[in-house]
Amino acid sequence: MTSPHPALQDALREALHHERAHHDRCRTALAAMVDGAQEHVVTGEDVSASGADAEVLGYRLRSQAKEMRELPEGPLFFGRLDFAEGAAADHSGQSYHIGRLRISEHPAAPPLAVDWRAPVSRAFYQASAHDPQGVAVRRRFGWAPGSRGDSADLTGLEDEHLGRGESRASDIVAREIERPRVGPMRDIAATIQPDQDDLVRGDLTVSMCVQGAPGTGKTAVGLHRAAYLLYTHPQRIRRGGLLILGPNRTFLSYIAEVLPALGETGVRQSTLQEEIARHPVTGADAERTAVVKHDARMADVLRRALYARVSAEGVADxxxxxxxxxxxxxxxxxxxxxxxxxxxxxxxxxxxxxxxxxxxxxxxxxxxxxxxxxxxxxxxxxxxxxxxxxxxxxxxxWPRVKAEEVVAELLADERVLTAAADGLLDAGEQRALLWARPPRSWKSARWSAADLVLLDEVAGLIEHPEGYGHLVVDEAQDLSPMECRAIARRAVFGSLTVLGDLAQGTTPWAARSWDTVLRHLGKPDAAVVPLTIGFRVPQAVVTLANRLLEKLDVDVPAGRSLRTDGELRIRETAPGGVLAAVVDAVRDALTQEGSVGVVAADADVDRVRAALAAAGIPAGGIPVAGIAVTGIDVAGIAVAGPDESAARLSVVPAALVKGLEYDHVVAVEPAAIAGVGAGAETGAGAGAGAGKRGLRLLYVVLTRAVSRLDVVHGRPLPF
Incomplete structure (x- = not known):
């Protein structure tokens, strides 16, 4: 709300003064709440009828105090609702500040700030001029970027008079969405859109699949849904547990601060490989072998191999x-x-x-x-x-058996494999499964990432694993049928929020249909909800990506963006001048605000990093001898480590960029990333199903930019 008119300027200054004073009051109250939580730990954990009850009470009090102490610093509210007189009985004439948690001076006193997940807060996201839902005025607050919660950082506000039928695009929301991204992912509690809010507040018992085009906020929606369920169903979630599954540790590091910023600090965030890791991954599979191991038919092969041990043959009285x-x-x-x-x-x-x-x-x-x-x-x-x-x-x-014994015997003994796979796998597939050099016993086996999935399948046949009350599964389009089954076993009595984009499937077993994925996840009736409107990726980048989307052979609607401020540059150079052009592009990018990601084919990362270093441009990242990415071993690459996630410039291999965002992306030699044309052996698609999968990987790379994209190439562009 800005105006050159002196009276309006005075009104704005007075409103800001009043709101800053309210924020100071909130901050004082929050400090008292933190101190009070710690005091309850001291005075309350021994007040109980029995030692066991005291232990439970003490644990809960300590957990609550720990969560209060660990709340990240930041503004304590981002919006306000003023309800009209005569609105719903409970809210008529009331005003509520909306923040990331409830703040009050006393448990029985009216709240100074209301949690964004509370029922009354829904109107902040859903009310409109056509349907004001009893709201007279919706106010949004503008805070200085990076504010740690100092009241002086409250720099502006906007009022939308919904009761008068007033509708306006919010400059504050636009600035927040377009704000440069440096460091981990931020929460979007202040900018949730109505269609996103519908998904966030979905019922706990209902499983859903969100098909989200790049920049539509599907990951943020999944994380905010987790926070909403924890708030709305605390006892049921604590009893069953909530699990966030991401594709790799780099991704989990990127999203790690979202839930704590929303007041939820006890949520398990993991990868599927970590969840099923009965043994460390010390072996590697050829792609053909990994593809067979991840095939749904392996479930029947393993069941046969296990139950072949059950027999009454030759048993007498x-x-x-x-x-x-x-x-x-x-x-x-x-x-x-x-x-x-x-x-x-x-x-x-x-x-x-x-x-x-x-x-x-x-x-x-x-x-x-x-x-x-x-x-x-x-x-x-x-x-x-x-x-x-x-x-x-x-x-x-019915002999006692370990999962390792079943899988090792199956992969080492041709006769056992032939009997178990008869009519399910052909001779070539069976040969691909057999170990070339069988170990002396399962205890000395070198298990691959795909083997862990097989072990989990057999272990689930022997004894069902403990399940979760709810699981949020991100980048689900890359899950194999056998990986889906591993998740399904942990969600038999719980629900799922499945997030992904079929166009970004880059594993050899990537899904082409959500129906297939949901069937393997044990939730065939889950609704598939598309998100197609982008808020982060500029329209210029989306238009380029849509040209590539037409070649990907997936039934996905084209994305569109509300942002028109982005910049796209195609830098063509001679094949030998690509590295020099990358250095120039990075220098240009560093003159502007925000994070910079240089994304190259996995085998080219070291050369790109060396060229930048020679030019005096250090980049974040650490060398890794080998890292497992959704079941495939990618060796000899360099990736940004969790301790360097806030580095302004990162050089990232294409295989690990999925789910990440940068203000400025420099995409190095798209043909190499896609694994097509001359020199494709250096690309991610080399010997790994180049073609549609390589093009999908390129699609991922191009859509990581949220402000500017430079495409540097010396070879013909795949699009």
């Missing part, structure tokens, strides 16, 4: 000695076979089935004993259950 040694209870071979068939037909987890066979044999003996001498004691039943004869029988027909 069983004699179970009575605990007092005076009698032997006989169980016929036919009865034992019947019990085994019955348990198999029920398809319990392998470990449960084994104990079920034992309990039914014991029950059979118990019934016969009841007929002979009345109901036996519990001690008698327990002794029968621990009988060596019954234990030996169970071990013979």
């Amino acid at each position: 069983l004699a179970v000695p009575d605990p007092d040694g005076s009698y032997h209870w006989r169980v016929s071979g036919d009865e034992l076979a019947r019990i085994l068939r019955g348990v198999r037909a029920e398809e319990p987890p392998y470990g449960v089935g084994r104990e079920r066979v034992r309990s039914r044999v014991v029950r059979y003996v118990q019934v016969r004993a009841e007929r002979r001498a009345g109901t036996p004691s519990n001690a008698w039943v327990q002794k029968i259950s621990r009988s060596r004869a019954i234990g030996a029988y169970v071990d013979a027909v």
